Amino acid sequence: MKKVWITIVVLTAATTLFFLYRTVQTPDVTMADAGEQLAERYSGTVTKSAERNGQYVYTIEVAEGEYEMIVDSKTGELQEMTRMLEPAIEEQYVHREETAPVKESGPLTEVEAGEIALGEVPGTIDEIEMGDDEEAGSFIVDIDLANGGEATVQVNAISGEIMSISWDD
Template sequence: MNQKRVNTKRVNKSLIYKAVIITVALLLLVFAALRISGNQSVQLLSREQAEQAVLKEYAGNVESLKLQSGKYVAELETAQGLYELKLDGATGEILSIVLLKRTAEPSVPPTPSASQAPAGGTTDTPSPAPSPSAQRVVSEDEAVRLALQEVAGKLDDVDTGINESGAFYLVEINTSDGREAVVQVNAISGSIMSVTWEEPDVDNS
């Protein structure tokens, strides 16, 4: 009788050990399956898709593109210089843009030259082939939209320029109270560089 009880206890302990081992194994399998499915749910963009995401936002040439910790790091060569951009590896959203090297600009901003229309000309026709220094990564329409978000009003005029900070737009806006604002928009990043207010001239004559 005692021998039967001992054998029964041994069998019970053996079954308990096996049950514990099976349970642990199942938990490990479930955990591994969850990790695999979680990784598969985040689909990263291909290199081609990431490059297209950059060129969709900025004009230029993608010199290099690499994946780092789920983010794409691209080097973009534009007329204004070499920029480093970081993109979300899954959505292609531009997370940051940093100027690495500025393109050497002439000391005098681009002006009508002998190859263009004379300064005294009465017509105001655009040049058929703008120089590389006139290339911009933010379109004129986009600059106007950004300026009107900063200052509410009606568009009056848009001009362009280049200084030591790079290319920019000057967007003139007439406000409802009769004032005029000149909004300077960075042509690379689209950021608002400055807002200058001009009071209307009053002619008392």
């Protein structure tokens, strides 16, 4: 009878340890989820994904070219973005006519994001900052309006697309 109880205790302990180990080893963000979020955020398509040194590495095609993006596998935060390929000249020309101008290389600078925002909402720039978790991959540009109000313009950090505008009186 003692052997049965010892076996039950050992199996219960082993099962508990296995599930605790799996819980600790499971990343907070899955590779698929992080890739989907990047593709949605930058209006692109993930063409390759891999895990390297505890980080997720993606190749994403967007209208402006191809980028390699490195994401922290624990938090899902974008760590690094590198431009790989530019689209063909014909694609750039068509894209420029249809939407905002295409930046020639890499992500936008704060100054460029400010210029794009002022092109949509005239006023004086109060502050420019990178977006937080919900607005990652974009610049948030606060603009003081002539009537005393304020507008907040969210500009995509790669494409320069205006993602949203909110108005405060």
